[in-house]
Amino acid sequence: LRDALADARRAHRWLAGVGPLVALRTSAPLHGEQDLAGWALAVVAQVASFWAIATDHARWLQQHRLVPGAPAPTGRRAHRWLALRSASLLALLLLRLSRTPGGRKARTAAVAALRERLPESLRVRRQDSEEEEEA
Secondary structure, eight states, X not given: OHHXXXXXXXXXXXXXXXXXXXXXXXXXXXXXXXXXXXXXXXXXXXXXXXXXXXXXXXXXXXXXXXXXXXXXXXXXXXXXXHHHHHHHHHHHHHHHHHTSHHHHHHHHHHHHHHHHHSOHHHHHHHHHHHHHHHO
């Protein structure tokens, strides 16, 4: 029963890959927005989403022996695309957050906390490079 339900779920989302492609059509630079870094991260997320869905469909076809190949490596590939999508969306969220006044304050505090936790050897190198920049 579990396998039948999983197959039915996959069979009903064959057109799910169209959503990311439609989202690319209305992307920011085409409409005059200047946030190129944010746009690039959003495009990476949409393309990764499309390929995750496409490779999941290929895995489903491999499970039913409709196309050749092993489903396990294809499933791992789909998960890598999902990981890339999640990472790019997280980067986009952090980018947008860092542009707010509260986000800038949080970023400054996080950088200071990270610098305090750096090993002494790295901290000395950082201070040396700052002194070289000042000279």
